[in-house]
Amino acid sequence: CHTRAKDLLRQASFLKGRALWILGHHIVPRDQCHQLPEGAPQARGGGAVGSAVVNERSSLLRKWYDLMMQNKDDLAKIITAESGKPLKEAQGEILYSAHFLEWFSEEARRVYGDIISTPTKERRALVLKQPLGVAAVITPWNFPSAMITRKVGAALAAGCTVVVKPAEDTPFSALALAQLANQAGIPAGVYNVVPCSRAKASEVGEVLCTDPLVSKISFTGSTVTGKVLLRHAASTVKRVSMELGGLAPFIVFDSANVDQAVAGAMASKFRNAGQTCVCANRFLVQRGIHDSFVKKFAEAIHNSLHIGNGFEEGTTQGPLINEKAVEKVEKHVSDAVSKGATVVTGGKRHSYGRNFFEPTLLSNVTVDMLCSHEETFGPLAPVIKFDTEEEAIAIANATDVGLAGYFYSQDPAQIWRVAEQLEVGMVGVNEGLISSVECPFGGVKQSGLGREGSKYGIDEYLEIKYVCYGGL
Numbered sequence: 001c002h003t004r005a006k007d008l009l010r011q012a013s014f015l016k017g018r019a020l021w022i023l024g025h026h027i028v029p030r031d032q033c034h035q036l037p038e039g040a041p042q043a044r045g046g047g048a049v050g051s052a053v054v055n056e057r058s059s060l061l062r063k064w065y066d067l068m069m070q071n072k073d074d075l076a077k078i079i080t081a082e083s084g085k086p087l088k089e090a091q092g093e094i095l096y097s098a099h100f101l102e103w104f105s106e107e108a109r110r111v112y113g114d115i116i117s118t119p120t121k122e123r124r125a126l127v128l129k130q131p132l133g134v135a136a137v138i139t140p141w142n143f144p145s146a147m148i149t150r151k152v153g154a155a156l157a158a159g160c161t162v163v164v165k166p167a168e169d170t171p172f173s174a175l176a177l178a179q180l181a182n183q184a185g186i187p188a189g190v191y192n193v194v195p196c197s198r199a200k201a202s203e204v205g206e207v208l209c210t211d212p213l214v215s216k217i218s219f220t221g222s223t224v225t226g227k228v229l230l231r232h233a234a235s236t237v238k239r240v241s242m243e244l245g246g247l248a249p250f251i252v253f254d255s256a257n258v259d260q261a262v263a264g265a266m267a268s269k270f271r272n273a274g275q276t277c278v279c280a281n282r283f284l285v286q287r288g289i290h291d292s293f294v295k296k297f298a299e300a301i302h303n304s305l306h307i308g309n310g311f312e313e314g315t316t317q318g319p320l321i322n323e324k325a326v327e328k329v330e331k332h333v334s335d336a337v338s339k340g341a342t343v344v345t346g347g348k349r350h351s352y353g354r355n356f357f358e359p360t361l362l363s364n365v366t367v368d369m370l371c372s373h374e375e376t377f378g379p380l381a382p383v384i385k386f387d388t389e390e391e392a393i394a395i396a397n398a399t400d401v402g403l404a405g406y407f408y409s410q411d412p413a414q415i416w417r418v419a420e421q422l423e424v425g426m427v428g429v430n431e432g433l434i435s436s437v438e439c440p441f442g443g444v445k446q447s448g449l450g451r452e453g454s455k456y457g458i459d460e461y462l463e464i465k466y467v468c469y470g471g472l
Contacts (some may be wrong), residue, residue, distance in 0.1 A: 008071060008074055008075065008176040008179050008180070054109050055109070057105075057108045057156060057157060058106065058108040058157070060105075060156070060184055060186050061102075061104055061105035061108065061157060062101075063184035063185060064184040064186065065098050065099075065101035065102045065105060067183055068097065068098040068101065068177075071176075071180065072094045072098070075097075075173070075176055075177075076091040077090070079093060079144060079145060080311055081172070082144065082169070082171075082173065083141060083142070083144060083321060084319040084320075084355070085272055085318055086316055086317065087310055087311055088316075089271065090310070093145055097143075100146065100154075100453065101149050101153045103153065103437045103438070103453070104153035104154050104156070104157040105153075105157065107455060108157035108458075111129050111157075111158065111458065111462065112129070113128045113129055114126070114127040122470060122471060122472050123469065123472065124468075124469040124470075124472060125466065125469070126466070126469060127464060127466055128465040128466075129459075129464060129465075130462065130463050131461060131462065131463070132158070132216045132239055132461050132462065132463050133161075133213075133214075133215030133216065134213055134216070135151075135155045135161070135162045135218060135461060136163050136209070136214045136218070137151045137155070137163065137164045137165070137219075138165045138205060138208070138217070139151070139167060139174070139220055140221050141168075141169040141170040141321055142275045142277075142321070143276075144166060144174065145173045145177065147220050148166070148174055148177055150437075150441070150457070151220075151241075151452065152164065152191060154452070154457040154460060154461055155216075155218075155461045156191070158461035158462050159461075160461045161189060161190045161191075162190070162191055162192065163193075163194060163208065163214070164192065164194065165194050165196065165201075165204055165205065166193065166195055168198045174193045174195065178192075178193045202228075205225075205228075205229060205232070206232050209232035210232050210235050211236075214238065215238060216238060216241075216461060217233050217238050217240045217241070218242075218460065219240075219243070220242075220244075220277075222244065222245050223245040223447070226244040226448070229242075230242070239460070240449055240450075241448075241451075241452070242448040242449045242450065243277065243403075243443065243447070243448045244443070244446060245375050245401050245403070245446070245447060246278055246279075246281065246375060246402075246403030246404055246447055247281045247373070248278055248281050248403060248404045248424070249280070249392075249406070249407075249422070250269075250280035250282065251284045251285075251392050251405075251406065251408070251418070252283070252284070252285045252286060253389070253392075253407065253414065254287075254289050255409050255410040255411045256289060256409055256410060256430075257408070257410065257430075258292050258296055260408060260430060261293060261408040262296045263300075263432070264406065264408065264428070264430070264432030265300075266297075266301070268280040268433065269379070270301075270305060270316075273317050273319070273357075274376065274378045275320065275325070275377050278426065278434065278435065280381070280406060280432070281375055281376060282371070282384060282395075283381055284395055285383055286392070287386070290383070293383075294361070294363050294383055298344050298361050301345055301359050301361055307350050308352060317359060317379065318356075319355035319356050320355050320356070320357060320378055321355075323354055325355075325378060326355055326357050326378070328377065329357050329360070329376055329379070330348075330349070331370065332370050332374070332376050332382075333380060335370040336362050336369045336371050337362075339366065339369050340364055340366065341362045341364050341365050341366075341382065342362065342363045342364045343360065343361075343362060344363050345358075345359070345361045346360030346361060357378060359381075360380045360381065362380070362381065362382045363383045365384045367395060367398070373398075373399060389414065389418065392418075396423075397423045400445055400446045401443065401445050402422075402425060402447050403426065403442075403443035403447035403448070404424055404434065405422040405426070405427050405428070406428040406431070406432060406434075407419075407422075407427075407428075407429060408430050415429055424443060425441075425448075425451075426441065426442075426443070438453070438454055439453060439454050440453060440456045440457070441453045
């Protein structure tokens with residue numbers, strides 16, 4: 001990673017404003033794990049940020065945003081170096097990431113309480129919003145910068161302090177952000193980063209979820225891991241936000257503009273090599289438009305996607321995060337083919353390296369195949385043919401998760417019907433990319449709890465207090 005700002009490339013934990021060599025290996029004693037929440041002073045009742053006036057919190061977040069923008073090229077290179085994401089995509093992530101800090105620097109000023117009318121003249125009722133306290137933030141590897149700022153920006157705007165445990169595969173972005181937070185003047189102990197090895201991840205997660213100093217858990221990752229963390233957090237009844245797995249349907253109705261649908265499919269499916277929680281996982285295409293869609297989709301894949309080193313010009317798809325991820329894609333392709341699916345394009349590892357997999361399009365896919373009911377998290381696009389709107393809705397909703405869903409149609413009545421019937425937290429109508437800092441991000445069913453981003457995101461880090469003022 002050839003960054004000019006070498007100061008951003010750090011390898012030590014960041015606690016209480018200092019770089020500390022802990023938890024970077026697999027032999028950390030358990031008693032050291034229990035010191036982690038102590039790195040963040042309690043914000044409940046007034047910590048370093050909790051007691052700061054609103055304009056101070058807003059100013060600090062804005063300075064952090066400005067520093068991210070000044071260092072955006074180096075931050076993008078760090079993402080590409082640690083995850084393999086193409087540099088152009090990494091640059092896009094940094095802009096998206098920085099905008100969360102900008103957004104929440106402004107939302108910090110808009111935390112409003114209430115005054116409620118009472119039945120007597122001698123009494124007034126007030127509703128206050130106060131910071132929860134210490135928030136533990138556990139983030140994934142697929143967006144190692146944006147998933148941090150989306151959570152931490154809201155937490156700091158609310159007045160909380162945070163302990164971040166980044167994904168084991170991508171710790172360097174979190175540490176680079178810590179350096180910039182420090183330069184922005186964010187007080188020591190407010191933003192803490194504790195990377196750890198894969199061998200220690202579950203233990204560190206358990207400590208953060210059970211420690212009484214921690215008031216809030218915010219996690220983005222798999223549904224399986226989310227359930228484990230929920231059980232841990234239940235022991236102390238913590239507030240919890242979770243953004244978990246998805247199985248997004250991408251429905252193309254006969255009335256759709258095929259070219260628009262293909263463009264949306266490309267954007268939704270193959271961003272970050274299909275390693276996004278909101279990417280299209282199942283393509284449901286109505287019979288009348290099916291053949292045209294599959295043909296044009298295959299042509300777009302062939303003409304637009306170029307596998308290679310993320311730092312090389314023209315690369316649009318890099319490696320998957322590790323070989324285990326590649327093996328899952330292989331398993332899904334093999335299972336589908338064994339049950340009658342047709343490989344239209346791709347279908348195997350790429351000659352570039354073992355962690356690279358060809359962008360793959362399957363047709364003749366049925367609902368009994370693994371790729372129809374398991375999240376692939378890779379560059380695999382399975383196409384299921386359907387006949388009626390009711391059939392498409394039934395297939396789309398036949399899952400335990402409900403994060404995002406997409407559909408293409410030019411029929412206004414159908415658009416309203418389908419948007420309301422899809423059992424997901426976010427819907428893209430004639431649109432393949434839906435994430436935006438201004439809009440609430442989150443799912444239903446087993447895709448999670450709570451919302452991030454938007455004006456609603458800050459509420460996840462605030463406690464409501466009712467004050468009855470009598471004797472007036």
